[in-house]
Amino acid sequence: MDSHPECLFCKIVARAAPAQIVYHDEWVTAFRDIHPAAPVHVLIVPNRHVAGLNELAEAGTDLAARLLLAAADVAHREGVHQSGYRVIINTGADSGQIVLHLHLHLIGGQHMRYPIG
Ligand code: 5GP
Ligand code: ZN
Numbered sequence: 272m273d274s275h276p277e278c279l280f281c282k283i284v285a286r287a288a289p290a291q292i293v294y295h296d297e298w299v300t301a302f303r304d305i306h307p308a309a310p311v312h313v314l315i316v317p318n319r320h321v322a323g324l325n326e327l328a329e330a331g332t333d334l335a336a337r338l339l340l341a342a343a344d345v346a347h348r349e350g351v352h353q354s355g356y357r358v359i360i361n362t363g364a365d366s367g368q369i370v371l372h373l374h375l376h377l378i379g380g381q382h383m384r385y386p387i388g
Pocket of ligand 2: 274275278279280281282319320321371372
C-alpha cells in the first residue's frame with residue numbers, strides 16, 4: 272500500500288494535514304519540522320509510505336537516490352549548501368525515531384558539534 276491512513280507524514284504528503292511545504296516532486300515532499308532544532312530544520316519524506324531506512328531497499332534504489340538528491344536540493348534552496356548542514360535518518364528505538372514514515376532531517380543554519388547524543 273502506498274499511503275497509510277493513520278500515518279501523519281502520509282497525511283502531510285496528501286495535504287490532509289497542515290505543514291509548511293518547501294519542496295515537492297513526484298517522489299518526495301519536504302516540509303519544516305514543527306519543533307525546529309536549528310534555524311533550518313526540514314524533513315524530507317518519500318511520497319509513498321516507507322516505514323524507515325530498514326524498509327527502503329524494498330522501495331528501490333531510485334527512491335533512495337531521489338531522497339538524497341532532494342536533501343541537497345533543499346539545502347541549496349534554504350541557503351545552507353555553502354555554510355554546511357547535516358542530514359540525519361533516525362532508525363528505531365535507540366535513535367529516538369518517533370514517526371514511522373521514513374524522513375531525512377536536514378539541519379543547518381548554525382554551527383553544530385559532532386558527535387551528538
Ligand atoms: P524522529 O524522531 O521520528 O526522527 O523525528 C520526527 C520529527 O517530526 C520530529 O523532529 C518532530 O518535531 C517532527 N514532527 C512531529 N510531528 C510533526 C507535525 O505534525 N508536523 C511537522 N511539520 N513535524 C512534526
Ligand atoms: Zn506514511
